[in-house]
Amino acid sequence: MRISIRTADSDVEGHMAQRTTPPEWSTGKSPLRHGDVPFRAGTIMLASAVVLLVFAIAWMLYTSSQEARTAFGWDLLFGSAWNPVQTELNPISFGGWPAVRGTLLSACIALIIAAPLAIGIGIYLAELCPISLRTPLSFLVELLAAVPSVIYGVWGVFVFIPFFNTAFATPVSESIGTFLPWFAGPIATGRGLLVTGVILALMILPTIASLTRDVLRLVPNTQREAMLAIGATRWETIWLAVIPYSRAGIIGAIMLGLGRALGETMAATMLVGNTQRISGSLFAPATTAASLVANELTNSVSSLHESALIAVAFALFGITLFLNFGARLLIWYVERNTRGGRS
Amino acid sequence: MRTFNYRRRKLTDQVMRGLSALATGCAIIPLIAIIGYVLTIGAGAMSWSFFSDVYQPPSSAPEPTADKPAPAYDPNDPFADISVAPIDAAGNVDPTVSVYNAAPRGGVLHGILGTLTIAGIGLLFALPIGIFAGIYLSEFRNERYATIVRFCCDVLSGSPSIVAGVTIYVLVVLQAKQFSAVAGSMALAILMIPIVTRTTEEMLKLVPETMREAARGLGAPVWYSTLTVVLPAALPGIVTGVMLAFARGAGETAPLILTVLGSNVISMDIFKPMAALPLLTYRYTESPYPGENTQAWGAAFVLMMLVLLMNILVRVATRKAGGNSR
Numbered sequence: 213m214r215i216s217i218r219t220a221d222s223d224v225e226g227h228m229a230q231r232t233t234p235p236e237w238s239t240g241k242s243p244l245r246h247g248d249v250p251f252r253a254g255t256i257m258l259a260s261a262v263v264l265l266v267f268a269i270a271w272m273l274y275t276s277s278q279e280a281r282t283a284f285g286w287d288l289l290f291g292s293a294w295n296p297v298q299t300e301l302n303p304i305s306f307g308g309w310p311a312v313r314g315t316l317l318s319a320c321i322a323l324i325i326a327a328p329l330a331i332g333i334g335i336y337l338a339e340l341c342p343i344s345l346r347t348p349l350s351f352l353v354e355l356l357a358a359v360p361s362v363i364y365g366v367w368g369v370f371v372f373i374p375f376f377n378t379a380f381a382t383p384v385s386e387s388i389g390t391f392l393p394w395f396a397g398p399i400a401t402g403r404g405l406l407v408t409g410v411i412l413a414l415m416i417l418p419t420i421a422s423l424t425r426d427v428l429r430l431v432p433n434t435q436r437e438a439m440l441a442i443g444a445t446r447w448e449t450i451w452l453a454v455i456p457y458s459r460a461g462i463i464g465a466i467m468l469g470l471g472r473a474l475g476e477t478m479a480a481t482m483l484v485g486n487t488q489r490i491s492g493s494l495f496a497p498a499t500t501a502a503s504l505v506a507n508e509l510t511n512s513v514s515s516l517h518e519s520a521l522i523a524v525a526f527a528l529f530g531i532t533l534f535l536n537f538g539a540r541l542l543i544w545y546v547e548r549n550t551r552g553g554r555s
Numbered sequence: 556m557r558t559f560n561y562r563r564r565k566l567t568d569q570v571m572r573g574l575s576a577l578a579t580g581c582a583i584i585p586l587i588a589i590i591g592y593v594l595t596i597g598a599g600a601m602s603w604s605f606f607s608d609v610y611q612p613p614s615s616a617p618e619p620t621a622d623k624p625a626p627a628y629d630p631n632d633p634f635a636d637i638s639v640a641p642i643d644a645a646g647n648v649d650p651t652v653s654v655y656n657a658a659p660r661g662g663v664l665h666g667i668l669g670t671l672t673i674a675g676i677g678l679l680f681a682l683p684i685g686i687f688a689g690i691y692l693s694e695f696r697n698e699r700y701a702t703i704v705r706f707c708c709d710v711l712s713g714s715p716s717i718v719a720g721v722t723i724y725v726l727v728v729l730q731a732k733q734f735s736a737v738a739g740s741m742a743l744a745i746l747m748i749p750i751v752t753r754t755t756e757e758m759l760k761l762v763p764e765t766m767r768e769a770a771r772g773l774g775a776p777v778w779y780s781t782l783t784v785v786l787p788a789a790l791p792g793i794v795t796g797v798m799l800a801f802a803r804g805a806g807e808t809a810p811l812i813l814t815v816l817g818s819n820v821i822s823m824d825i826f827k828p829m830a831a832l833p834l835l836t837y838r839y840t841e842s843p844y845p846g847e848n849t850q851a852w853g854a855a856f857v858l859m860m861l862v863l864l865m866n867i868l869v870r871v872a873t874r875k876a877g878g879n880s881r
Contacts, residue, residue, distance in 0.1 A: 250778075251776075251781070266711060329578045329581060359590070360805075362808040366836060366851055370848065414585055446572060478808045481837075509721065522725065532713055535713070540709050
């Protein structure tokens, strides 16, 4: 048998007549390319449903909150009185500052606790952990990200609040709290911003930790090897070569964690105490934006009330959208600029 | 001086490595505690009636038996449906018998059925959109529009679950003037779509390009090779993503508060309010009755088992599929 190897040119010139006719789709004779055009159109249509959904959410939140936004403007976020019902003392007003303040404070507390711990976990999982522990620990961290928030709430109410009250809140409010109003007593039910913040920290830990781990793994090994070769210790390698390389990604992970803490509803509703009163103490009950919406929307007394709650949800959506955009941008930046990572 | 410097560096190294291990320990302990508490206390709430019965109002009356049936309902008795402690001949109330230390009664069958229904229908809404959006993102990945879809997907997965609830509340519940299970399913679908989409995309991308080329080389159009070659090859991975989406949806509470409202009986009409496990967990946690608090742990236990089971199944399935760590 003779095997002939022909170049493309000779094939085209010399053997054109012997070739079977090219497939119909490649000639453009089949207008639908044997179903590929409708297939692509169909997938685009269903993919567009995702895009449409985002725009529908934004548009719905925007139009439904119109009434309250024209009536109160920025007072919806920064006004301090939330009175859905007219009383002799208080006119109707929708000032969301107690909720906004509660959301910001609890998320900040969560971030202050969770960010260093989560970065530590991420470093441990990506760089230091023995190989045999890596898979089970990573699995555990991912599992914890999947635990429903209502379970964190149950645990917080029945186990963590009593423990927190006796072990931390009571002694602190009796000592430091006597001169520092942030930690002032009394501790009644134990529900408050600090407890909420701690539980939120637990909830966002796995999110930040697993993203940090993923980002650290993207760092090229040459980066580590170069550092070790000039005599650096393991920690110096991590601190001076690995972390600076992936700093943007770690910040992105923290932003995603912050987004989750800001929008978390159930755990906050169950632990924060749900009162519109603003108290200087972190141990006192408060409220958050998400729990305000969850508590009041189905019981709204007027269309203005409903509209004001939707405006609060709109603000929440806007903030998380912004955080997500920033975080994805940072993580994408790291992914684009790193090649030859560990996995 | 050099020795000192070396010692200091070595010390820093050891301290910081220790701290990083400690951070892992510190974080893992409360997280294991949560799972442990739910599994141990929740297991204590398990009984046959927990799975076979629906809501029963808390009562200190003894459970009716064959030889001692429950007393007939007397509409003239204002306390007929409130159990009061037995009063002895001298007129003293027995303080140990109280609704506040009564054993839990009834079960969460309505919640289990409701959650399966709501999350199941939600999955039906989410699957076509999620899978085909995933196919689009993977098979036409270089198109500019794919970037927009991918970003919108990230927005959906990052937005708070309460926003999905508010959206469906305004668009469906207010329009229909009716809380309904199907509205809850729609809200859960909003949360499931990004999970299904991203998993499908990732799994399809793992299918080697050579398989696509082989199929096209045999003359198959893109749609045929995608649906009969690429999709089946990635199916185990996609199924795991779908299972994770189901577990996520089944555990969500906030959107359900705004859409399905909850129920105390088994109701299978999807256009009416329905019970759901996370809603029961929430309500029983806030309840003043210790019996219902116990049931909150029980409901949390069932939810936790669902999540654990799904995740472990996914783990086993992906490991079998070739040691892929995702």
